[in-house]
Amino acid sequence: MVIQAGGDLDCRTAARLHELLAARLSSMVDTVVLDLSGLNFIGVAGLELLLHAHRQADSRGVDLRLVTSAHCLQRALIAAELTESFRCYATLERALATVTGRVRDLYAAG
Numbered sequence: 001m002v003i004q005a006g007g008d009l010d011c012r013t014a015a016r017l018h019e020l021l022a023a024r025l026s027s028m029v030d031t032v033v034l035d036l037s038g039l040n041f042i043g044v045a046g047l048e049l050l051l052h053a054h055r056q057a058d059s060r061g062v063d064l065r066l067v068t069s070a071h072c073l074q075r076a077l078i079a080a081e082l083t084e085s086f087r088c089y090a091t092l093e094r095a096l097a098t099v100t101g102r103v104r105d106l107y108a109a110g
């Protein structure tokens with residue numbers, strides 16, 4: 001399962017992405033890839049959303065993978081000391097390289 005988000009991930013847009021993630025993390029998937037390579041900005045609400053999604057994925061046994069090639073996301077994860085908290089990949093292709101089963105794409109515009 002791939003969810004792609006771009007633009008700004010902040011207090012105005014985090015709720016929509018939260019809805020998409022919550023539904024997918026509650027479904028019967030083994031892996032969710034969150035492709036954030038199209039982000040231009042990530043705020044505190046976006047980081048909180050990622051942490052919440054990480055906890056939800058862990059509790060359900062879902063492998064949550066982040067595509068973190070957006071510079072704003074890399075800087076935010078480093079500043080918040082969260083780089084070790086997530087499975088991060090430079091590209092969507094690398095994130096999907098070891099995923100088995102069917103993958104569906106969903107797009108969320110920020």
